[in-house]
Amino acid sequence: xxxxxxxxxxxxxxxxxxxxxxxxxxxxxxxxxxxxxxxxxxxxxxxxxxxxxxxxxxxxxxxxxxxxxxxxxxxxxxxxxxxxxxxxxxxxxxxxxxxxxxxxxxxxxxxxxxxxxxxxxxxxxxxxxxxxxxxxxxxxxxxxxxxxxxxxxxxxxxxxxxxxxxxxxxxxx
Amino acid sequence: xxxxxxxxxxxxxxxxxxxxxxxxxxxxxxxxxxxxxxxxxxxxxxxxxxxxxxxxxxxxxxxxxxxxxxxxxxxxxxxxxxxxxxxxxxxxxxxxxxxxxxxxxxxxxxxxxxxxxxxxxxxxxxxxxxxxxxxxxxxxxxxxxxxxxxxxxxxxxxxxxxxxxxxxxxxxxxxxxxxxxxxxxxxxxxxxxxxxxxxxxxxxxxxxxxxxxxxxxxxxxxxxxxxxxxxxxxxxxxxxxxxxxxxxxxxxxxxxxxxxxxxxxxxxxxxxxxxxxxxxxxxxxxxxxxxxxxxxxxxxxxxxxxxxxxxxxxxxxxxxxxxxxxxxxxxxxxxxxxxxxxxxxxxxxxxxxxxxxxxxxxxxxxxxxxxxxxxxxxxxxxxxxxxxxxxxxxx
Numbered sequence: 219x220x221x222x223x224x225x226x227x228x229x230x231x232x233x234x235x236x237x238x239x240x241x242x243x244x245x246x247x248x249x250x251x252x253x254x255x256x257x258x259x260x261x262x263x264x265x266x267x268x269x270x271x272x273x274x275x276x277x278x279x280x281x282x283x284x285x286x287x288x289x290x291x292x293x294x295x296x297x298x299x300x301x302x303x304x305x306x307x308x309x310x311x312x313x314x315x316x317x318x319x320x321x322x323x324x325x326x327x328x329x330x331x332x333x334x335x336x337x338x339x340x341x342x343x344x345x346x347x348x349x350x351x352x353x354x355x356x357x358x359x360x361x362x363x364x365x366x367x368x369x370x371x372x373x374x375x376x377x378x379x380x381x382x383x384x385x386x387x388x389x390x391x
Numbered sequence: 392x393x394x395x396x397x398x399x400x401x402x403x404x405x406x407x408x409x410x411x412x413x414x415x416x417x418x419x420x421x422x423x424x425x426x427x428x429x430x431x432x433x434x435x436x437x438x439x440x441x442x443x444x445x446x447x448x449x450x451x452x453x454x455x456x457x458x459x460x461x462x463x464x465x466x467x468x469x470x471x472x473x474x475x476x477x478x479x480x481x482x483x484x485x486x487x488x489x490x491x492x493x494x495x496x497x498x499x500x501x502x503x504x505x506x507x508x509x510x511x512x513x514x515x516x517x518x519x520x521x522x523x524x525x526x527x528x529x530x531x532x533x534x535x536x537x538x539x540x541x542x543x544x545x546x547x548x549x550x551x552x553x554x555x556x557x558x559x560x561x562x563x564x565x566x567x568x569x570x571x572x573x574x575x576x577x578x579x580x581x582x583x584x585x586x587x588x589x590x591x592x593x594x595x596x597x598x599x600x601x602x603x604x605x606x607x608x609x610x611x612x613x614x615x616x617x618x619x620x621x622x623x624x625x626x627x628x629x630x631x632x633x634x635x636x637x638x639x640x641x642x643x644x645x646x647x648x649x650x651x652x653x654x655x656x657x658x659x660x661x662x663x664x665x666x667x668x669x670x671x672x673x674x675x676x677x678x679x680x681x682x683x684x685x686x687x688x689x690x691x692x693x694x695x696x697x698x699x700x701x702x703x704x705x706x707x708x709x710x711x712x713x714x715x716x717x718x719x720x721x722x723x724x725x726x727x728x729x730x731x732x733x734x735x736x737x738x739x740x741x742x743x744x745x746x747x748x749x750x751x752x753x754x755x756x757x758x759x760x761x762x763x764x765x766x767x768x769x770x771x772x773x774x775x776x777x778x779x780x781x782x783x784x785x786x
Binding site: 330334341350385386387 | 419439441
């Protein structure tokens with residue numbers, strides 16, 4: 219009666235990540251464990267971020283974001299206070315249908331997204347330097363290590379594939 | 392047994408909030424806003440993550456050491472010996488009473504949405520005796536809880552009381568689940584009487600991608616069923632309700648509690664289900680939970696499961712040969728003949744499951760559902776004994 223869902227999930231990718239970092243004996247143990255766990259585990263039915271526009275993908279460094287500072291005015295947040303806004307903003311109605319407006323995150327949104335990526339890296343045993351929302355050299359290095367270990371292009375960008383592998387969702391409730 | 396409510400220390404809480412316990416992964420995943428989450432400072436990774444993360448607008452902090460909570464922010468400290476609160480769980484804090492209650496446990500096999508204490512039946516073996524109280528406030532709280540349940544939770548049980556007494560609000564809860572938890576199977580435990588008495592079953596048609604109604608039927612005859620549920624007319628309402636649910640294309644499970652009077656006509660009941668309710672997808676034959684009204688009616692209800700074996704074998708055989716899926720709940724393996732083991736499920740919720748001293752040497756303990764933690768000697772079968780290796784090898 220219980221509905222079993224299959225597909226890519228954080229549980230699996232977590233096991234994956236650890237397996238890469240350890241030797242062969244551990245790998246076998248982990249595989250056996252994962253197989254055992256699969257009887258009980260529920261993994262997500264689809265990639266975490268399916269059909270969601272990723273406005274963070276082009277941001278590899280926080281400093282480059284400074285050039286978009288004017289976009290902060292588009293944010294629904296007021297001033298410097300932290301506001302929780304959904305990562306995905308629907309396309310504004312006034313934009314011409316032929317050329318959709320490029321969606322850019324607000325400074326707060328970007329900072330929060332970087333913090334979440336840093337937390338995910340840290341939780342998986344990578345060292346992003348600090349969980350502070352700054353795309354530091356150390357964070358980039360940790361991202362590249364993580365990407366390389368998961369067969370992703372090691373470019374330190376928050377691509378949808380990288381976010382999926384990290385278990386970081388683009389949309390929020 | 393783990394109590395699900397505990398006295399805690401807490402400070403600076405404004406209202407009675409429902410809170411999701413968060414670690415780093417929950418923050419990273421972003422499925423829930425920090426404002427609804429309780430950051431678990433007891434977690435080594437969270438503590439190692441630095442102070443910037445604490446400055447986010449968390450609802451509050453869970454800690455063993457109140458001094459570790461950031462100044463002027465709400466915190467909760469759960470004392471040793473209280474129930475365990477883990478990352479991913481949802482808790483309800485009543486700050487004025489300093490009480491913390493567990494509302495959702497991540498990874499548990501039986502998370503429930505408790506809809507109401509009211510019921511229109513008064514079953515002899517009811518484990519959750521009904522109370523005539525006005526608890527309509529539960530609906531909005533459940534809708535709030537549903538939003539904080541893990542998106543990959545395999546299943547939730549909607550129970551009570553009698554959930555259909557909520558009227559339209561039950562539909563609202565199901566809709567809310569369909570919106571927030573489309574991958575989570577819903578199991579609604581109802582006596583189905585409302586659907587045989589005017590409530591339109593078709594309002595549930597197509598409402599949820601995966602919903603099963605678990606409906607009890609205790610006899611092939613109204614006299615027996617009405618006696619067990621202590622309500623005149625219940626049998627005909629439930630039967631009409633079953634047909635109404637079938638007409639509304641609902642998935643239906645029949646649940647039979649194996650008390651003495653029911654056992655006496657179990658084979659007839661199996662025939663009745665096969666002939667008259669062929670759309671039923673699953674029949675659960677369940678041992679009695681020795682709590683609530685059941686304890687008061689021991690003499691009328693108790694039958695040693697060891698004495699049930701011949702009838703159980705026949706009934707299970709009858710149904711499974713006719714492709715009706717059948718399962719046995721709440722009966723330890725050692726009281727069942729081995730051919731029935733394949734039908735036995737580990738049905739007792741993890742938080743109320745225990746094993747007896749005899750189970751220590753049993754080779755099939757891992758497969759066995761064990762006992763309700765409130766089982767007493769007189770509710771325990773004389774046939775309890777460790778299953779030895781030889782017996783298992785045959786299987």
